[in-house]
Amino acid sequence: MDAMATRTLIDFRTDPTCYKHWRIEFDGPVAHLIMDVDPNGGLVPGYELKLNSYDLGVDIELHDAVQRLRFEHPEVGAVVLRSGKDNVFCAGANIRMLGQSSHGHKVNFCKFTNETRLSIEDATENSGQTYLCAVSGPAAGGGYELALTASHIMLIDDRKSSVSLPELPLLAVLPGTGGLTRMTDKRRVRRDLADVFCTTEEGVRGKRAVAWRLVDEVIPPSAWAETVAKRAREAAARSDRPRDAKGIALTSLERRIDGGSIRYLLVSVDCDSEKRRAVITVHGPTEPVPDSVDDAVAQGAEIWPLAMARALDDAILHLRLNEPELGLWVFRTEGDPAAVLAYDAFLETHATHWLIRETTHFIKRVLKRIDVTSRSVVALIEPGSCFAGTLAELAFAADRSAIFAGEASGDNKPPATLTLGAANFGTYPMGNGLTRLQTRFLGEPQSLAKAQTAIGAPLDAEAANDMGLVTFAYDATDWADEIRIMLEERASFSPDSLTGMEANLRFPGPETMETRIFGRLTAWQNWIFQRPNAVSATGALQRYGTGQQADFDRNRV
Amino acid sequence: MPDGMTIDYDGLIPNNVDLATDQRVRKALETWHPGYIDWWKDMGPEGFQQSLVYLRTAIGVDPKGWAKFDYVKMPEYKWGILLAPAAEGRTIPFGKHKGEPAWQDVPGEYRAMLRRLIVVQGDTEPASVEQQRHLGATAPSLYDMRNLFQVNVEEGRHLWAMVYLLHKYFGADGREEAEELLQRRSGNQDTPRMLGAFNEATPDWLSFFMFTYFTDRDGKMQLEALAQSGFDPLSRTCRFMLTEEAHHMFVGDSGVQRVVERTVQAMQQAGITDPTDIASVRALGVIDLPTIQKKMNLHFSLTLDLFGNEISTNAANAFNAGIKGRYREDKLDDDHALIDATYPVLRCIDGQIVEQQAPALSALNMRLRDDYVKDCESGVGRWNRVIEKAGFGFRLKLPHVAFNRAIGEFAAIHADTEGNLLDGTAWNERKGAFLPDDADAAYISSLMVPVHETGKFASWIAPPRVGIDNKPGDFEYVQIVQ
């Protein structure tokens, strides 16, 4: 029954030549991202992906496509999301897949889906690559949620096509991957109409869909092709992306897995299943910064910030899905802090260049993945490490950090330091719209101001500790024992309560649509995913498709 | 108080549902009425609206109340709301509510499902009128013209039947849906009818006969399944509609048979022994048997699509809820719940057609389609006996269910009429051998000349054995007023 538990390794690395479910068609500055799900192409056996319904495999391709459109196609200013099937746009997440998946798989699947959807919005907002959505055929549940990521939703008015969020009446779950929140926060649909919409299985079509702000326009079939093309051209014309630039190739990411060791060029992961921990070491740059931005383009995917981010991104996704029992991630870095800062400076100097812009936004998204990962994260700042600027964010993303004070005997590595850079003060906002330092110092603005004055200066253990930038500083006498005890203790707690506590503590301060999606919405969804009304043998997810209705426990909790 | 058996003809709308005292529904229907008449004038039979047509109108819902024939101008036809008499103490015959008293009102939790089923059924009724609206101009006889118009006015009445349910039980949403039933147009790009086969053209009379034989028979199967419904007003409505539907299928069944009769007769007279010698047969001004077969292939396969996906959650839900039953549910001997039962389903797996056992609840569309295919065989047998009696070896045959499908398991593949899989190239090459092509259409169209003289028939069709209402052969079924 739990097919996902019999682990087949889930690989997030793909490229268009391997796609089963999507294709991209280019028309000058407009790309058409076409969903045409292969019913027999599910990630694991046991379900058919009918009616453009999706599983994690479909989303992995979507994520890859979105990423490649940004890096490989600077000439593309507008992307039209559409269906390659005649009679349906997208029926949402596959119900049988959800029915047979473990709770953990469902949660991780939804999290990745949320991240991909936010990356679509990020492209529109920050990359000059505007997503539009052309809905022909019903867009139900996750199908409409996908449409909601676009900045402009067009619905064909053929009296058959509709948008709907039927999760509640049909499946006794929520449109939990952003559906509810995007409806209210992004499209500002009136709450009572949203209530009606979300309890009406068949959804809404035609003029009412516009009147309720569920879509931006309805278009008769006779004008459909022409209008969609026109809107896409208009959006592309507003883009600041360089029409004549050539993209870089996101070459296949090299990775070797050998037992508990995972090696990328710039990231190594050492898994210790007994201690239930993964040590993730990020290597700083060894090559000097490029002479010019053209040189950076020529280096393509090999340039340090991008190559490092790609490896780290894959490592995070891999560990989340394939190593659920490693509940503790330890972040380490190795390298020269000055070299990291030199790359930061390069990124800052050329911030408006399309490729550099893509790179920093990508690093931002990778860091955000850490923020929403349900693992305890500890950063260890040791001699020879390079927690500077961009890489210092790893320490600030961690639930706690420790820095090695003073000299280590019998070791000629440079002493441990933490170095702040401009990158720590605005380049990589969290989902709450604040930087990690702003979030850290929500209650002590003076500490934030003080930190700002220290930009560029390598801070030793004492200074970093005094300034509140690390949790602990231990010298050679205590380090080994303290760290061992801290990690062992952490790994002994209930994984569920840790997940809950960490998710609460990581996001103080203001709510945004993004934090609401991850925090409030997924928390409710994950609760519902545990409840018998949804997942017991007589619950709605199991009963779906059998013709039998679910038996509900009628108590409101 | 009406007893549900006699029809109240006093108001604007004849009915046996006591509209006189149901202010709300009467007002809704009277508001809808002008739009319906406009639709009929716009989209109903083209021309002939002032002609006097010898039509039957129901004056009661018992078997005797039926056969009331008279001349009437179509726009003045008495479209009414007629339900089969209520069965005392009726209970829900299947699903999880089996044995509970049948619903006289819509249960809230099934409202959306019921409305959808009624709207889809309702949409087919005006659609076929629209599809057939040009046929009056090329009627092969006054007898056939009358039959066409009889079918048309009854499809109009079926629309009324569905609109009554929408108005009576579905509030503002129902009124909105009823309005939209008048707005959609068969084959229109922007406002098409809901189901594929109802957006196809009915270009000639052979198509009309095939349509009434094959596609109206889908209507029959759907009505049979809905007649079992635990929602009693729907059941009663459908039971009465079925009596009308029988006539439509008679028109198709006998129509095709008369075409076949005429063809074999002409071949015999001309001494043609090879029915596939198309050129020689066509030289006689009749429709060759291979072309009749192609028309069958087309209409049968288009109609199969109306049954939807073989495996269907909606069908399962509707059955379990007690809303839509199986064909002749009341005659079936099982638990009428089907929770653990299975049913064999033809599926397309790795490009092969294989039979698999599927949960019976999910396979209800497949089951209804199987019942339909069986039901289709009877007429084909009759047509073949005409050919056989005339001494020809040719036989008409229903194509394989995988042939020419756009919905369901076989939508993704191509198959010939025997169910052998074809690749895209082979399909494109051989399509013309299975389905009518432009040349076939042009030939049939060349035969479509009107015959208005009483008792006379076009060259390609034989006269019927008996007249409608037992009228003699030269009866003037339509008094044409241009």
Ligand SMILES: [Fe+2]
């Ligand atoms: Fe009908």
Ligand SMILES: [Fe+2]
């Ligand atoms: Fe009919």
